[in-house]
Amino acid sequence: MRVNPQHTPYHPRWHRPSMPIFWWVRRWIHARFILRELTSIFVAGYALVYLLQLRALGMGPEAYARFLEMLRSPLAIMLHAVALGFVMYHSITWFNLAPRALALRVGGKRVPDRVIAGLNFVAWIGISAGLLWMTLKG
Amino acid sequence: MKKTLEPFWWSLFGAGGTLAALFIPITLFVNGIAIPLGWLGAPGYESVLQLAGHPLARGYLFLLISLSFYHWAHRFRFTLYDGLQLKHLNFLIAVICYGSATVGTIAAGYTLINL
Numbered sequence: 001m002r003v004n005p006q007h008t009p010y011h012p013r014w015h016r017p018s019m020p021i022f023w024w025v026r027r028w029i030h031a032r033f034i035l036r037e038l039t040s041i042f043v044a045g046y047a048l049v050y051l052l053q054l055r056a057l058g059m060g061p062e063a064y065a066r067f068l069e070m071l072r073s074p075l076a077i078m079l080h081a082v083a084l085g086f087v088m089y090h091s092i093t094w095f096n097l098a099p100r101a102l103a104l105r106v107g108g109k110r111v112p113d114r115v116i117a118g119l120n121f122v123a124w125i126g127i128s129a130g131l132l133w134m135t136l137k138g
Numbered sequence: 139m140k141k142t143l144e145p146f147w148w149s150l151f152g153a154g155g156t157l158a159a160l161f162i163p164i165t166l167f168v169n170g171i172a173i174p175l176g177w178l179g180a181p182g183y184e185s186v187l188q189l190a191g192h193p194l195a196r197g198y199l200f201l202l203i204s205l206s207f208y209h210w211a212h213r214f215r216f217t218l219y220d221g222l223q224l225k226h227l228n229f230l231i232a233v234i235c236y237g238s239a240t241v242g243t244i245a246a247g248y249t250l251i252n253l
Contacts, residue, residue: 019223021222021223023223024221034217034221037213037214037216037217037221038217040209040210040213040214040217041210041214043154043155043158043162043206043209043210044206044207044209044210044211044214044239044242046162046165046166046170046206047158047162047202047203047206047207047210047242048207048242049170050165050169050199050202050203051203051242051245051246051249053169054190054199054249054250054253055249057183057186057187057190057253058249058252058253061183064183064186065183068173068174068180071169071170071173071174072174076170076174077170077171077174077175080166080170080171080174081171083166083170084163084166084167084170084171087158087162087163087166088163090155090158090159090162091158091159091160091162091163094155094156094159095159101152120159123160124159124160124163127160127161127164128163128164131161131164131165131168132164132168135168135178135181136178
């Protein structure tokens with residue numbers, strides 16, 4: 001056993017403020033932070049559902065039809081509706097924070113935050129419209 | 139986790155966050171709500187298989203799914219540290235989070251190669 005050289009029987013009591021586990025429910029701004037962090041569960045959760053759909057696709061027409069049937073259950077639709085709210089919250093908060101992660105300079109001047117965030121939102125709408133159009137067409 | 143690995147995990151987190159922010163809401167809406175409710179007609183099996191089987195589509199699907207997992211892993215890890223005050227379980231949490239994202243990535247690679 002290793003001897004701790006700092007240890008004395010007369011150890012001072014350190015001041016350690018104890019944080020309650022649910023510290024973040026007290027204030028809306030803190031709750032919003034945790035809510036934003038929890039969007040990642042829905043992002044990964046949907047990635048998993050999507051992966052399972054692709055797996056069913058690879059297993060053949062019957063397996064794929066069964067998977068689509070499962071997606072039609074009221075519970076699945078309800079869960080997807082909740083998840084949609086969370087993933088959209090992820091997108092909105094992500095694009096609003098983009099200017100902080102990426103300081104763009106054009107001609108020596110810093111591109112304003114609002115422009116960077118705005119371009120992200122435009123890209124989001126463009127991609128969404130594009131994928132929707134592909135689905136309608138295909 | 140070693141301090142030197144942090145920028146690597148962060149870059150996966152950042153790339154995943156961006157891909158997920160741009161592509162997941164519409165994908166979820168179409169596949170999980172609009173098609174199941176009949177607002178949009180479901181494309182036929184063969185055409186979906188053909189589209190998803192295209193090499194570019196496979197690459198896109200792999201990145202979207204895998205990086206979404208790593209995005210979760212990194213963010214959830216810090217949520218557990220900060221939100222639940224589990225800082226003392228640092229290493230264990232990191233292994234569980236990045237480990238499950240890696241398992242998911244392998245599963246995604248396997249599924250997409252065999253598509």
